[in-house]
Amino acid sequence: MKYNLCVLFALAHFLGYSQLKPQIGGSLEYDYFNYFETIDDKINGRNEGTFTLSLSSDKKSNVKWNSDIEFRNDLLNENRKRVMLKEMFFSVPSGKFDISAGKRILNWGVTEGVSPLNCINPLDYSDILDIEDQEIGEYMIKTDFYHKDISIEVLYIPVTQYSILPTMDSRWFPELETKAPHPLDPTQTLPVEYQYVTKKQNTKTPEADFGAKCKYFFKGNDISLLYFNGYSNTPISTISNFGFTGEHYQATIEEFTYNLQILGLGFERFLGNVGLKIESAYHIPDVEDSIISDEASTEYIHSVISLERIFQGGEVIKNIHPIILYSNESPLDENNFDNKDLQHIFQNALVGKISIGIGDNTEVEVTGLYTFNASDFYMKSSCKYALADGAKCFVSGTTLGGETDGFFGSYDNNDRISLGFSYEF
Amino acid sequence: MKNLLITLLSLCATSTLFAQSGLEIMQKNEAQMSSKFQTVNLTMKLTSAKGRVKERTLEWQSSEMPQGTEKSLIRFTYPADIKGSGLLSIDENNVETMWLYLPALKKSRQISSKEKSGSFMGSDFSYSDISSEDLKDYTYKVVGSESIFGHDCYKIEATPISEETIKETGYATRILWVRKKDHMITQVNYFNKEGEHIKQLIANDIKDAGNNKLRAYTMSMKNLVKGSSTVLSFSDYNINTPIENEVFTQRNLSSW
Numbered sequence: 001m002k003y004n005l006c007v008l009f010a011l012a013h014f015l016g017y018s019q020l021k022p023q024i025g026g027s028l029e030y031d032y033f034n035y036f037e038t039i040d041d042k043i044n045g046r047n048e049g050t051f052t053l054s055l056s057s058d059k060k061s062n063v064k065w066n067s068d069i070e071f072r073n074d075l076l077n078e079n080r081k082r083v084m085l086k087e088m089f090f091s092v093p094s095g096k097f098d099i100s101a102g103k104r105i106l107n108w109g110v111t112e113g114v115s116p117l118n119c120i121n122p123l124d125y126s127d128i129l130d131i132e133d134q135e136i137g138e139y140m141i142k143t144d145f146y147h148k149d150i151s152i153e154v155l156y157i158p159v160t161q162y163s164i165l166p167t168m169d170s171r172w173f174p175e176l177e178t179k180a181p182h183p184l185d186p187t188q189t190l191p192v193e194y195q196y197v198t199k200k201q202n203t204k205t206p207e208a209d210f211g212a213k214c215k216y217f218f219k220g221n222d223i224s225l226l227y228f229n230g231y232s233n234t235p236i237s238t239i240s241n242f243g244f245t246g247e248h249y250q251a252t253i254e255e256f257t258y259n260l261q262i263l264g265l266g267f268e269r270f271l272g273n274v275g276l277k278i279e280s281a282y283h284i285p286d287v288e289d290s291i292i293s294d295e296a297s298t299e300y301i302h303s304v305i306s307l308e309r310i311f312q313g314g315e316v317i318k319n320i321h322p323i324i325l326y327s328n329e330s331p332l333d334e335n336n337f338d339n340k341d342l343q344h345i346f347q348n349a350l351v352g353k354i355s356i357g358i359g360d361n362t363e364v365e366v367t368g369l370y371t372f373n374a375s376d377f378y379m380k381s382s383c384k385y386a387l388a389d390g391a392k393c394f395v396s397g398t399t400l401g402g403e404t405d406g407f408f409g410s411y412d413n414n415d416r417i418s419l420g421f422s423y424e425f
Numbered sequence: 426m427k428n429l430l431i432t433l434l435s436l437c438a439t440s441t442l443f444a445q446s447g448l449e450i451m452q453k454n455e456a457q458m459s460s461k462f463q464t465v466n467l468t469m470k471l472t473s474a475k476g477r478v479k480e481r482t483l484e485w486q487s488s489e490m491p492q493g494t495e496k497s498l499i500r501f502t503y504p505a506d507i508k509g510s511g512l513l514s515i516d517e518n519n520v521e522t523m524w525l526y527l528p529a530l531k532k533s534r535q536i537s538s539k540e541k542s543g544s545f546m547g548s549d550f551s552y553s554d555i556s557s558e559d560l561k562d563y564t565y566k567v568v569g570s571e572s573i574f575g576h577d578c579y580k581i582e583a584t585p586i587s588e589e590t591i592k593e594t595g596y597a598t599r600i601l602w603v604r605k606k607d608h609m610i611t612q613v614n615y616f617n618k619e620g621e622h623i624k625q626l627i628a629n630d631i632k633d634a635g636n637n638k639l640r641a642y643t644m645s646m647k648n649l650v651k652g653s654s655t656v657l658s659f660s661d662y663n664i665n666t667p668i669e670n671e672v673f674t675q676r677n678l679s680s681w
Contacts, residue, residue, distance in 0.1 A: 098676070107531045144676070220520065220535075269535065275536070310536075318547075390505045
């Protein structure tokens with residue numbers, strides 16, 4: 001961390017911007033939540049504080065640099081303690097080009113919540129429901145070219161970062177078979193012990209990603225085309241080395257990532273007062289079938305369409321902002337994806353979200369999701385109250401349910417309630 | 426019969442005269458307010474009906490091209506939770522496109538430019554209140570002459586020509602007080618379709634902002650229905666110093 005900061009300031013000095021006053025900002029957040037049902041040997045809550053320090057160049061300067069460092073501590077969950085450099089990059093404009101380098105988060109998608117085009121940054125899935133602030137920065141070199149209403153972005157990521165998956169003591173770790181039939185007497189069962197190998201193994205080398213995106217604005221239409229060639233950020237977990245010791249079974253859980261190409265299309269425009277957003281991504285995995293399952297090598301198209309509108313209200317209800325989104329994944333061969341596969345949660349899903357501004361300080365939000373393929377659901381209700389400029393307190397409740405062979409249905413004992421406070425400065 | 430015809434014709438002529446006169450006054454106001462380029466800093470003070478006060482600061486850059494293209498970029502600088510948020514608006518051939526940039530989302534996205542009656546960043550000003558007015562969309566009728574804040578003013582009734590404009594702005598009628606000496610608007614009363622007086626704007630501290638252009642340095646909008654108010658305090662006007670076209674692009678909007 002110290003090294004990273006030294007590099008940043010040395011770079012800023014080298015570039016001659018140290019004479020400009022850096023901007024200092026940040027945030028402080030406290031989160032507490034508890035599950036309605038306690039599960040033995042699992043972490044059953046969160047009691048967490050997060051401090052984020054943001055340093056950036058003077059906004060009037062031509063060359064910009066930006067860094068966000070996060071300090072997080074959780075009294076209930078050791079795995080969530082971290083000091084992380086979330087972003088640290090600089091950007092130099094040169095005529096029609098912007099050249100930037102460093103660790104950063106890029107958002108290529110147009111839709112909210114479910115976005116197949118957001119393929120650059122890995123995600124932190126340590127708490128699957130905590131979707132805010134999930135992206136993990138990637139080190140990259142990026143060039144942007146601008147000409148009239150066209151922009152072209154080209155990026156190179158020398159070393160791929162991977163998504164953080166839930167650990168075995170997490171309530172979001174998939175349920176595994178704890179017993180298996182005795183090899184000599186199938187009427188008897190023996191316990192299964194698992195060993196988790198967190199080191200990611202790739203089916204192809206080198207571990208570099210590159211991508212390009214072209215965006216065109218034409219008569220109210222924002223159209224983007226993109227190409228990505230790299231690694232799947234979310235590893236696939238496989239169980240291997242299923243051995244018998246005489247007293248129990250021993251299995252190893254290994255994580256694999258694979259090479260992947262994505263061709264994407266994004267579209268955004270307003271039809272009167274209604275915002276229409278469409279995304280479609282054609283996934284072309286390059287997987288050695290002998291290592292990972294057949295489903296992983298299946299090519300598929302993931303498409304999302306969303307409609308939204310803001311209704312202006314009156315004295316009490318200030319505004320209402322509903323969004324409705326439909327997501328569909330179409331495999332291009334006879335394989336079907338597992339309903340519980342983290343990479344394929346939104347195979348055939350309808351998402352609805354409504355935000356209601358009440359008075360000057362309160363915002364109520366309800367999000368619901370239903371999957372037609374697995375008949376399971378997720379629902380979250382939250383309320384935020386602005387105490388003062390930059391200071392908010394919030395409370396939320398989440399429930400999951402439906403068929404247990406679905407992703408959300410399998411976590412139907414993970415209903416929870418949370419409260420928190422945040423301050424930005 | 427002949428007398429009646431003459432009376433009717435003269436009434437029509439009188440009302441046309443007033444309408445033209447109202448339009449002429451508004452054209453003079455438009456000439457006073459127009460500037461090819463303008464940059465200004467603003468402090469927005471919002472006071473709720475319960476007396477709670479919130480403050481926002483922002484920088485506003487705008488340009489008007491002779492062929493009718495209008496562009497503006499608003500960037501919030503305070504408080505921290507909205508700092509860096511930007512609103513880019515491009516009105517080309519009467520087609521307006523707006524993009525909103527929120528630093529937390531790390532991307533700009535289109536927002537509806539049709540909901541002009543919506544609150545501008547939670548204030549008592551709507552988007553239509555802060556947008557420049559297209560004189561073709563209204564009829565202006567001089568309905569009297571009054572002294573407001575010690576200034577002799579024309580009292581003008583502005584009525585939207587189309588139902589669409591009423592729907593977009595939320596106002597069925599406005600009464601404007603325009604100072605006779607310099608054609609600056611000093612007060613506006615807003616009425617909804619039911620004829621209810623819903624809002625009142627008062628512009629004062631009007632003075633030379635440079636380049637022979639007068640500007641109000643304080644504008645306060647009262648919402649008479651909700652009981653809230655918003656005061657805009659302007660500073661550092663910079664009029665007709667060229668602003669690069671590059672400023673009004675998504676590239677610049679997202680570069681915060």
